[in-house]
Amino acid sequence: HPDWFVQLPYSPFPSYSFNGPNLSQDERVGVYLEDHYYDRTDAAVVFQRRDHWTGDTRYIYHGNDGTSMPWNDTAQLNYLNPEVRESVIQTILHVARMFPIIRFDAAMTLAKRHFHRLWFPEPGSGGDISSRAEYGLTQADFDAAFPEEFWREVVDRVAAEVPDTLLLAEAFWLMEGYFVRTLGMHRVYNSAFMHMLKKEENVKYRSVIKNTVEFDPEILKRYVNFMNNPDEETAVAQFGKDDKYFGVATMLATMPGLPMFGHGQIEGFTEKYGMEYRRAYYDETPNEWLVNRHRREIFPLLHKRYLFAEVDNFRLYDFFSAEGGVNEDVFAYSNRSGDERALVIFHNKWADARGWIRTSAAFAVKDADGNKHLDQADLVHGLGLPNDPAAYVIFRDVASNLEYIRNCQQLHNDGMYIELGAFKYHVFLDFKVVHEDADGRYGHLMGYLAGRGVPSIEEALAEIFLQPVLDPFRQLVNADMLAALAEVAMPVTLEVAEVTVEDEYGEEVTELDVEIIIEADHESPDVLALLDDAQERYETLLQAVADFTEGGCDVEALAEENRGELDILLRLPAFAEQMPALEDAAASIIAHLGDGETAWATTLSWHFVHRLGAVAAADEDEAAELSRSWLDEWLLGRLIGAALREMGTSDVAADEAVAVVKLLTANERWFDGSSAARRTPLAVLSKLLRSREVQQFIRVNRYGGVLY
Structure with a gap:
């Protein structure tokens, strides 16, 4: 179907020539890349297609997103043609019947606004692909030829005909929200996560989260968050290997949505991995320090994805500085699953931060009739804690493995005070509510610690009792x-x-x-x-x-x-x-x-x-x-x-x-004994070696049936 492609009957530029080898395996049809491809002096927007039987010659456009060079291993289908749209949908359905998950590469280029912009730009707009400006269409003419969003039709047809299929789209250019909200895509790559957090555009990314939860929190579940992909630099090149990397990786592991780790990310590999690679070009070995820190701080969070993946109890909080303004460089959010609670705080800036977490950003709530209204929650309600002066909450920080204690009513009235250094973070888990006893031990301990964390609150209570x-x-x-x-x-x-x-x-x-x-x-x-x-x-x-x-x-x-x-x-x-x-x-x-x-x-x-x-x-x-x-x-x-x-x-x-x-x-x-026989070296040593503590200290162990 040569007529299914975006094409011209003549070469768009007189400098193009097509005298290279025939790349087609079909003896009737010849496919020729533009000659300058071979000496890397130009990247042509078209290739030549020759019909050796009829002599018909066409110049078919390569796929192109308008940002860099054409993709010279592709040919661009013309989605204004309804036959093309139906054929591609049938191909997708065919694949869906064989595989439960389908990923669509560069899916944003087929959204109507971008297909229009790239291939049939509005008259007078100039266009983003060389030679396409003269083939522009007005919005009305384009809508008449391409009436419905292609991806909306794909999602609906798959839901009707192969309902158990998960559709995942790569949709850059800040199209993620549109793909989920309007087109109904099941999962969508959230490039904003990587780009904005890397550049520390924290105001923008907090706005992305706020706007999403105000419109529909369920959309957060559909984002695929990542810190690198094959089209971008490696994670270690973008985020380093220290606290900034692990702070963002902590968000990756604890935000709703699907966390995606790139090839070699955990090992700290620096090679930009190509999907077509048969083997790595660099001879790299895993960074054991980096891997071990993942084991300590990130992997335990991934084991608790059930706690972070849902959005019913997800709350994003404003971090108010001592001066009274909101510090947009601090991400603070909580989530719950059953009786388990989590509070995550990350400071994505090379600076110090001090302030309070008390009130959440607005989030959409739907009533039984489907009507939506905006609501807010304080920290106590966000964590599902009682507003009780006799109630205290004990929790543990995964990052430091220290435990903390706070009074629930004080959290309700004042919020939680937090101090963070550059790129530092907390992940508070294992929340446990306790009630004050007659001795006032918890209140005394909280006053004694003055906000500090300790290895064990239970031991700290004992320490206060044992202070004399x-x-x-x-x-x-x-x-x-x-x-x-x-x-x-x-x-x-x-x-x-x-x-x-x-x-x-x-x-x-x-x-x-x-x-x-x-x-x-x-x-x-x-x-x-x-x-x-x-x-x-x-x-x-x-x-x-x-x-x-x-x-x-x-x-x-x-x-x-x-x-x-x-x-x-x-x-x-x-x-x-x-x-x-x-x-x-x-x-x-x-x-x-x-x-x-x-x-x-x-x-x-x-x-x-x-x-x-x-x-x-x-x-x-x-x-x-x-x-x-x-x-x-x-x-x-x-x-x-x-x-x-x-x-x-x-x-x-x-x-x-x-x-x-x-x-x-x-x-x-050891020298005591009722008889001299019990004081012999053999008797003393035998008695010592029967002690479990002694055995542990000298590392007694059994291997292969032999006691060592």
């Missing part, structure tokens, strides 16, 4: 005190030399001769003052524990005993030097303690903890059990870990150090 003990514990076990005491103990070195001696059989063997060199001065005024300070703080802690547990021990005597132990601990190398039998053991211990502050800080932390249980215990065994349990129940282990991290210890090393403190405390009575 935790405050003096922090005064004793903190980064400054541990570092100061470690500095007293650390000036110890080992000199190791190889010596030759005779063994019991008279043969010469090589042994290591270890000499311990003490460099610390434990009698200096500064050191004595430090030890006095530590003893005073320890006694204050013991008294607090005694008051808290109503224990009846002699606090002063226990503090004196601790001072003696601390002195021995810090002088361990000196004592070992006076006891040759212990020299090898002491050398081994000192070699490990010589690793630095972390080793000494761990040892000192154990020292200050392991006798706490004696305040309330009846005997030594019970004292060890209480000390071990308080490391967890009283959050003492968490405070030790925090002190170590403040000293520069890594998270992994700090966690291991706390585990060591727990093991040492739980097993400090």
Whole structure:
């Protein structure tokens, strides 16, 4: 059907020539690209079609969107011809009977306004494709030839004849809303998401969302949001690899609509991927840091698409700055599914933002008769929370994994105060409503935190209850005190030399001769003052524990005993030097303690903890059990870990150090036994290895039927 194409009986430009190879596989018809294609000096708007049997020669236009070069692997159908429209619709129906999803590339070029503009422009408008201006049509003539929107007819025919088909259209040029609202397309590429957020045209994109929810929120569900596609630069080229990228990716994962990730986006690939590629041209490896951050922050959100995909409870909020105006650079929206709630906030600007979220933008609501009116909601109603002064809501931020607490009535009256740095974001999930008890714990905790997040609200409540003990514990076990005491103990070195001696059989063997060199001065005024300070703080802690547990021990005597132990601990190398039998053991211990502050800080932390249980215990065994349990129940282990991290210890090393403190405390009575047999090395080691905590610490595991 050569007459089905937009064409001319002559070449539109005299400079065109068609002397290249015949690209047709049909012996009757010849297809010739314009010669300048081959040396890349021109991009002709037509190709030549020759009928070798009749001699008929036509010049058929390539497909063209008027923005750049013609698509020289295509021929443009003439949709003014009703036969053409019907044939294409039949082809679409044929494909729909075989496949459940169809994507239409560059679908916007077949919208009436753009087909008119490109191929039959209004007289006097000039047109966007070279040589087409002289073939223009008035609006009336064009409407007579092309009366109905082609895509509207496609959607209706597919719905009637193949109803289970999903139609997805690429519709740029800000035609997305028109394709959904007027043409009824099931899904449409939302290019505004990528372009506007990349350029930080936040006012414009907030307007897109506002206008959509005011007209019909259901349209948001039909958008396909993306950060790159094969026609655009890669996501990493447009958004980078840091907070801006992850802020926009968070919106991608949490907005209604269909999130679409481009090839290589998660891996951070820089190659612009072509759909016709058989293989990649670049030799790229995945950016593991980028992939892992996706795993931490984006993938958990994608697992909750049921929470974000619907629009019945979607609310977009204005972010009011302290000055009273709306900060259009902040996107804030909430959604709900059943009892689950989500609040997403993203600041798409290189600046700081402070302000309040309280009232939503207007959104359309339909009554039972289908009549539409606009409504607004405050944050409490948007999240489905009670307006109750005794109700508090606890929620978690996915980005930081911190938990927060707010009073529901305050949220209703004032909104939520938020501070955001450049390109920072929050995704608040796991909302849980609790009610105040007689002790007023939640209100006290909210006042104490003053808006801050904590790893666990439950632990924070316990921390407030335990403040009489935790405050003096922090005064004793903190980064400054541990570092100061470690500095007293650390000036110890080992000199190791190889010596030759005779063994019991008279043969010469090589042994290591270890000499311990003490460099610390434990009698200096500064050191004595430090030890006095530590003893005073320890006694204050013991008294607090005694008051808290109503224990009846002699606090002063226990503090004196601790001072003696601390002195021995810090002088361990000196004592070992006076006891040759212990020299090898002491050398081994000192070699490990010589690793630095972390080793000494761990040892000192154990020292200050392991006798706490004696305040309330009846005997030594019970004292060890209480000390071990308080490391967890009283959050003492968490405070030790925090002190170590403040000293520069890594998270992994700090966690291991706390585990060591727990093991040492739980097993400090290892030498006790009712008989000598129970105190043999084998018996002691066997007992230790039966402990689940010990097994976990030394990583006991079973693989292939073998216990390692």
